[in-house]
Amino acid sequence: MNTKEELLRELDNVDKRTMDLLSDLSDEQLAVPYHPGINPPLWETGHAAFFYEYFLLRELDGGDARMPGYDEIWDSFEIQHKERWREGVVPEKQRALDYYRSILDETRQRTEKKDLGSRDIYLTKYCIFHQCMHLESLIWCRQTLGYPAPPFTEKPPSKESNGTNGDVEVEGGSYFIGVPGAANVWEAETFSFDNERPGFEMQIEPFKIASTPVTNRQFLEFIEDGGYGNEEFWNFGGRTWLRGGHQHPEYWEKEDGVCRVRFFDQWQDLPLDAQVMHVSCWEAEAYCRWAGRRLPTEFEWEVAARGTDQRMFPWEGSVEDQDADIDAKYMGQVSVDAFPDAASPYGCLQMIGGAWEWTSSQYLPFDGFSVDMYPYMSTLQFGDHRTTRGGSCATSACLIRNTYRQAYHPSRRDCYIGFRTCPLS
Numbered sequence: 001m002n003t004k005e006e007l008l009r010e011l012d013n014v015d016k017r018t019m020d021l022l023s024d025l026s027d028e029q030l031a032v033p034y035h036p037g038i039n040p041p042l043w044e045t046g047h048a049a050f051f052y053e054y055f056l057l058r059e060l061d062g063g064d065a066r067m068p069g070y071d072e073i074w075d076s077f078e079i080q081h082k083e084r085w086r087e088g089v090v091p092e093k094q095r096a097l098d099y100y101r102s103i104l105d106e107t108r109q110r111t112e113k114k115d116l117g118s119r120d121i122y123l124t125k126y127c128i129f130h131q132c133m134h135l136e137s138l139i140w141c142r143q144t145l146g147y148p149a150p151p152f153t154e155k156p157p158s159k160e161s162n163g164t165n166g167d168v169e170v171e172g173g174s175y176f177i178g179v180p181g182a183a184n185v186w187e188a189e190t191f192s193f194d195n196e197r198p199g200f201e202m203q204i205e206p207f208k209i210a211s212t213p214v215t216n217r218q219f220l221e222f223i224e225d226g227g228y229g230n231e232e233f234w235n236f237g238g239r240t241w242l243r244g245g246h247q248h249p250e251y252w253e254k255e256d257g258v259c260r261v262r263f264f265d266q267w268q269d270l271p272l273d274a275q276v277m278h279v280s281c282w283e284a285e286a287y288c289r290w291a292g293r294r295l296p297t298e299f300e301w302e303v304a305a306r307g308t309d310q311r312m313f314p315w316e317g318s319v320e321d322q323d324a325d326i327d328a329k330y331m332g333q334v335s336v337d338a339f340p341d342a343a344s345p346y347g348c349l350q351m352i353g354g355a356w357e358w359t360s361s362q363y364l365p366f367d368g369f370s371v372d373m374y375p376y377m378s379t380l381q382f383g384d385h386r387t388t389r390g391g392s393c394a395t396s397a398c399l400i401r402n403t404y405r406q407a408y409h410p411s412r413r414d415c416y417i418g419f420r421t422c423p424l425s
């Protein structure tokens with residue numbers, strides 16, 4: 001995504017998807033109730049546009065504020081989360097959408113007409129990727145509130161599934177983790193965020209890892225074996241979290257011994273061979289304790305996905321070369337063995353897409369970390385979040401890669417997060 005054509009294509013793509021996620025919602029649905037895991041969609045849309053305005057139209061081009069007085073509204077670090085719901089703070093619908101449209105149009109024209117230098121290209125990508133992150137949160141907002149599935153979600157392929165497929169072995173040795181630090185990140189051929197740099201060589205002991213993520217069927221066994229009621233499976237954080245009365249993953253319902261799951265606005269049978277998701281890190285770790293297994297570190301995860309040749313995706317080539325549950329295509333409804341050709345060099349499946357995967361790693365900067373021009377993309381989460389890897393069904397294809405690091409608070413489970421496990425030795 002380094003040419004004008006590629007930038008324009010992705011800009012159109014993210015713009016169209018954002019509008020698709022808003023346009024089928026009524027005004028009542030857009031007026032979302034307060035919830036700590038979501039944002040008012042109109043605020044989120046204006047905020048995404050503000051990035052283009054701030055970094056491209058103002059910082060690079062020296063333009064003036066397009067909506068004077070609104071920096072404090074659109075900048076997520078100027079406005080408290082709860083304030084975004086306060087009456088009169090976010091402009092009414094037409095004004096917010098007009099602002100969004102004018103900024104996206106200006107960005108498009110700028111990208112078409114300007115002679116783009118490396119800084120223009122890097123920052124345009126940065127703003128597109130930032131909007132992609134908000135696409136993901138607009139999608140989980142629809143799940144949180146029980147709105148319909150995204151209009152671009154497809155029915156999953158109805159293939160026979162063999163379910164899980166045991167562990168694979170990863171040889172020990174020296175592996176390169178992350179993306180090499182560049183003197184000038186604008187010039188790097190491949191885009192990376194500050195939290196992926198600077199990469200480093202790391203000695204990894206041999207380990208085994210499940211070839212597939214934990215499935216709903218497997219997680220149900222943990223529940224039916226009394227997993228939530230047995231404190232010995234739960235660590236200190238998990239026991240504290242359990243006091244919330246949790247008995248199963250978010251959006252599950254158990255009635256007369258039958259488990260169903262709410263998929264957006266529909267209750268449906270649990271897809272048993274699909275990846276379990278909407279589980280907190282505490283649930284993932286309790287499952288591991290019960291199963292006599294553990295979470296991988298984020299470095300083991302990366303090695304299992306990447307092998308020895310520093311590839312961008314578990315498979316060779318580009319993201320388009322294999323089918324994967326990304327771009328809200330199947331929304332986590334596919335079996336864990338649905339894409340056998342997308343296996344990593346060690347034979348791991350669905351490392352990209354489906355659900356983000358919890359790791360045992362605290363989310364920390366790599367040694368030598370230096371912040372990009374936007375200090376809040378990573379730094380606020382360092383320390384008390386866990387690293388998740390691999391992207392989810394709601395992550396954009398242009399955003400995800402083997403080295404991408406996302407972070408969630410361990411109690412979080414409204415987002416699309418699951419896990420895979422490693423045997424203890």
Ligand SMILES: [Fe+2]
Pocket residue numbers: 047076130134
């Ligand atoms: Fe943001």
